[in-house]
Structure formats: C-alpha cells, structure tokens
Amino acid sequence: MRTLKVLLLLFSLATALFTAPVFAQQNIGLQSIELKVGIYRIQAELADSPKAREIGLMNRTSMASNSGMLFIFEQKAGHCFWMNNTKIPLSIAFLADDGKIVNIEEMQADTTNNHCPKVAVRYALEMNKQWFSDRVLVPGTVIQGLPKIR
Template structure:
C-alpha cells in the first residue's frame, strides 16, 4: 500500500480534529439543564480562566447548547462580547434558579450587560434563544450545580 495517501489522510484528519476541538472547547465539563419543556446542554465555565475565555472566537453554537458561568460569590457580574464572534442572549440567574433578567448581546462589542440583582450564575445561548421560546424573567432553570 502506498503510504503517501495514508499519511495525507492522517494529516487531514488531525487538522480537522484540531479545528473541531478549538470550536467546541472539548475539555470543558458539560451539564444538562432544563427550563420549561426545553433541555439545555451547557458547557461549564467555573474558574476565572474559563470565564475569561467564555465563548470567544467561536463561530457557531448548537441550537440547545450554551455556556453556564458560575461565580464563587453573588455579585453584579457584568459581561461583554470582546472577541466573541456570534451574537448571544444571556440569562442572569439567582441561586434558586429563577431568571433575574435576560439581555441580548451583539457580537464583538464591549458594551456591558449586567444583572439587575447580584447573581452567581449566567447562561449564554444563541441570540434570541430565550425569546423564541417565551422564556422570561421569573422562569426557573433546573439542574444548576450546587456550590
């Protein structure tokens, strides 16, 4: 068998896999959550380094997937979209799982988006995900990890 085509296939596969890993942040822990009848698979950003990177440089996000940010302390944790390539919606969530407020965020901007009350959790989804499903402040996110 000729090794050059085999080597080319291996190199091509490695390049595709590397690109996919960068896109999905394969190393992040994921959890299942629910709001109403909708299931969410969320990557967890629960350290300063993971929260700082968040969804930066991603070009897509599967429909019912998002990123859950978990903070050590309840506070007015604000978000911006620097180096974030896709528009997102963010739900700021109280300790009991109730959504405090939802903000729409434009890609690659530095506008602050802040909770209306101190929070420990924030969930980023594709822009419009919450409004398209009529999920509003006061609705409860189930399955939040306990701190």
C-alpha cells in the same frame, strides 16, 4: 512576483498555526451538564474557573441550537459580561441561586458594551441570540439543574 506568493503562503500558514490553538483550547476540559426549562433541554458547558470564564465563547463561529455556556461564580456579585472577540450574537440570562431568571440581555457580537444583572448573582447562562424570547422564557422562569456551588 514568485517571492511575494511564497511570502503570502508563509504568512497564511503562520496565521493558521497561531490561531488554531485558540479555537481548539476553548472547549478542552470543559464539563457540560444538562439544564431543563419547561419542555426544553440545554446542553451547557461549564465556565466555572477564572480562565474558562475569561475565554467563554470567544472566537467561536457557531453554537448548536440548544447548547450554551453556564458561568458559575463563587460569590454573588454584579458580574457583567461583554462580547469582545465573541463572533456570534448571544442572549444572556442572569440566574438567582434557585434558578429563577433575574433578567435577560441581548448581546451583539464583537462589542464591548456591558451587560449586567439587575441584582447580585452567581450564575449566568449564554445561549444563541433570542433563544429565550423565541421560547417565551422571561424573568421569573426557573432553569433547573444548576450545580450547587461549593
């Protein structure tokens, strides 16, 4: 019985050691910017590299109310998103170059359904689920403060 307890303890410690870096590395080195939409301010982490876009908001268990993640792509395309290993439900707004919301999708946590823009875009903004609808922000609304793409 004692051997079993020791093994369980070792397993728990090993699990903690191997999963902790995943949580810790997610926002290390990510810049953030302030975006504006009407009276609202958004503190958005920038996912502007292939690695940052790949990790996105995976494995996080919460996000502050007016915080989000802005995905920036070099090329306009039909960049689709899914929620594999993403623990919190999110809303995503696909944005035109001028900041206009093209379309908004609600995304369930930990699913592999594709969520795609209706037209080719370079920007996508993920916020907590229903953030946009709770503030009556709809397609055509302009998000200000998008960084210029080089």
